[in-house]
Amino acid sequence: MFERPQSGERAALVHASPDGLPDDSEREEFAELARSAGAVIAAELVSSRRRPDPRYFIGKGKLDELRSLIESSGAELVISSAALSPSQERNLERELRCRVLDRAGLILDIFAQRARSFEGKLQVELAQLRHLSTRLVRGWTHLERQKGGIGLRGPGETQLETDRRLIGNRIRQLKERLEHVDTRRTMNRRNRVRAEIPTVALVGYTNAGKSTLFNALTNADVYVKDQLFATLDPTVRRLDLPEGEHVVLADTVGFVRDLPHELIAAFRSTLQEAREADLILHLIDASDPNRWQRVRQVNSVLKQLEADQVPQIRVYNKIDKLDREPRITNNRAGEGRAVWLSAITGEGIPMLKDAIARRLRQKTVQRVIHLLPEQGRQRAKLFELGAVASEVTLEEGGWTLDLKMTEKDLKRFLKRENLAEQQLDPLSMSSSATAANE
Numbered sequence: 001m002f003e004r005p006q007s008g009e010r011a012a013l014v015h016a017s018p019d020g021l022p023d024d025s026e027r028e029e030f031a032e033l034a035r036s037a038g039a040v041i042a043a044e045l046v047s048s049r050r051r052p053d054p055r056y057f058i059g060k061g062k063l064d065e066l067r068s069l070i071e072s073s074g075a076e077l078v079i080s081s082a083a084l085s086p087s088q089e090r091n092l093e094r095e096l097r098c099r100v101l102d103r104a105g106l107i108l109d110i111f112a113q114r115a116r117s118f119e120g121k122l123q124v125e126l127a128q129l130r131h132l133s134t135r136l137v138r139g140w141t142h143l144e145r146q147k148g149g150i151g152l153r154g155p156g157e158t159q160l161e162t163d164r165r166l167i168g169n170r171i172r173q174l175k176e177r178l179e180h181v182d183t184r185r186t187m188n189r190r191n192r193v194r195a196e197i198p199t200v201a202l203v204g205y206t207n208a209g210k211s212t213l214f215n216a217l218t219n220a221d222v223y224v225k226d227q228l229f230a231t232l233d234p235t236v237r238r239l240d241l242p243e244g245e246h247v248v249l250a251d252t253v254g255f256v257r258d259l260p261h262e263l264i265a266a267f268r269s270t271l272q273e274a275r276e277a278d279l280i281l282h283l284i285d286a287s288d289p290n291r292w293q294r295v296r297q298v299n300s301v302l303k304q305l306e307a308d309q310v311p312q313i314r315v316y317n318k319i320d321k322l323d324r325e326p327r328i329t330n331n332r333a334g335e336g337r338a339v340w341l342s343a344i345t346g347e348g349i350p351m352l353k354d355a356i357a358r359r360l361r362q363k364t365v366q367r368v369i370h371l372l373p374e375q376g377r378q379r380a381k382l383f384e385l386g387a388v389a390s391e392v393t394l395e396e397g398g399w400t401l402d403l404k405m406t407e408k409d410l411k412r413f414l415k416r417e418n419l420a421e422q423q424l425d426p427l428s429m430s431s432s433a434t435a436a437n438e
Contacts, residue, residue: 011039012075014066016047016058016082025290029257030081030103032207037110042073056095057088067096079106104131107256122181126174133167198247198360200239201274201310203302204283205294206254209317213283213343214251217353241357250277255298275307279359281352286316286324286340313355314338320345328355335359365407368425373397378417385409 011034015027031041047062056063057080069075077099078092084102092100101109108131111124204210218237239249252274274280282298284291295314302308319326319342326348331337336355341348366389371379379399382388387405394400403410414421 009038009040009077010042010073010075011077011079012043012045012066012070012073013041014045014047014058014078014080014082016049016052016080025293026081026257033103033106033110033256034079037106037113039077039079042075043069045069052082055088055091057082057084057092063092063095070096070098077101079103118181122174122178126171126178129167129171129174133164133171198278199250199276200247200279200281200356200360201250201252201277201307202281202283203252203274203298204254204315205285205298206256208254208283208285208288208294209343210251210254210283213281213315213317214249216343216346216349218249239353239356241353241360243357245357245361247278247356247360250274255301257293257297274302274310275305277307277310279356280307280310280312281315281356282312283315283317285318287318287321311359313352313359315352316340317343319347326351361406365405365410367403367410369401369403369419370423370425371399371401375419378419381413381417385413387413 013031013034015030017026027044027046031044034041045062045066047058049057049059053059058066066078070078075098078096078101080100080102082102083104084092084100089100089102108124108128112128202210202214214235214237218239235251237249237251238246240246280302282295284295288294299308302310313336316338319340324340326342327340328336328348328351329338335358336351339348339352339355341352343349369382375398379401382401382403385405387403387409389402389404391402392400405413413419414424
């Protein structure tokens with residue numbers, strides 16, 4: 001019987017890819033992931049096969065080379081950059097006599113270390129259990145035997161079936177708890193909509209400087225460190241903009257290449273902030289030579305979340321490393337399309353705030369609304385919103401109000417107050433009505 005070996009911190013990295021040799025940036029990112037998990041890199045092996053071996057993923061020759069590297073370096077753990085099937089993990093562990101982990105398992109381990117909030121811990125545990133449930137069959141041979149002992153012999157479920165049932169029960173419990181958390185988050189989001197407070201979501205590749213920018217914009221104290229996935233738990237803060245405006249800024253988990261599907265599914269409620277946002281700030285490390293690959297990977301995850309249609313402002317961070325001046329580029333409508341800044345020095349932060357305000361500040365429209373005498377509450381609400389430019393009290397009762405507000409706010413008001421668009425007049429108030437008011 002072969003039990004899975006315990007893993008240590010000394011790791012041998014296997015840079016394996018079916019699409020050709022991995023480039024230097026991919027190898028360095030994978031090594032940084034391993035270091036972020038606390039691993040000490042003892043050895044590295046590069047492998048490329050047009051067709052992955054069904055038993056080991058790597059070929060027999062590379063397997064022998066890896067075995068020699070483990071013996072000479074004293075590695076206690078093997079981490080593969082390629083996704084391994086449960087059987088491939090099991091076969092490699094049997095041959096190498098050490099623990100084997102793939103990229104998905106590595107990222108899950110990092111997330112487990114970084115989760116601090118109640119919601120974050122639930123999400124990570126759910127992702128880990130979903131990942132583990134696919135790896136029970138070949139995890140330990142003793143799981144396939146029925147439980148023995150007095151009173152336990154005979155027909156009954158095997159240890160494997162018991163563990164499957166227990167994991168299934170725990171997954172259901174976690175889902176129920178997360179549904180309650182998601183309900184509270186949804187209520188908070190609805191309250192912001194009712195209060196007509198726009199939401200801006202901050203997204204980007206991990207280690208692009210999201211937490212540093214978040215702190216610079218909101219004066220928050222989110223944990224910052226130069227490592228992958230330094231912060232995991234979502235944070236929402238108020239962001240004050242020019243001319244007394246304010247919005248809600250939501251930080252999200254950093255993205256990475258080949259982010260495990262289990263994590264995307266588990267963090268869907270957290271990443272929902274991006275989907276429901278009025279504007280997305282897509283943070284990009286301007287000093288990264290592979291930034292365009294990172295941009296495509298982030299946009300790919302946003303598409304999976306159905307958030308690819310939300311308006312974006314690209315924020316190019318770390319210009320201090322490039323010795324560039326902060327600047328802003330506009331689209332054809334004169335709105336901020338991209339901002340170059342340094343979150344750590346603060347250069348360009350005012351430009352970004354101005355760009356956010358301009359993108360969210362929609363064109364003002366003028367409309368006339370006719371309210372009946374029994375619609376006094378709606379009249380009062382319009383005055384509260386500061387949308388009334390002038391008013392006429394009608395002899396037969398009711399009011400005619402000249403409104404000045406954004407088209408989006410006007411539609412939201414009509415829907416919330418259950419008012420018909422027939423009560424609106426697209427023309428400005430007539431001169432006679434204005435004179436009567438005077």
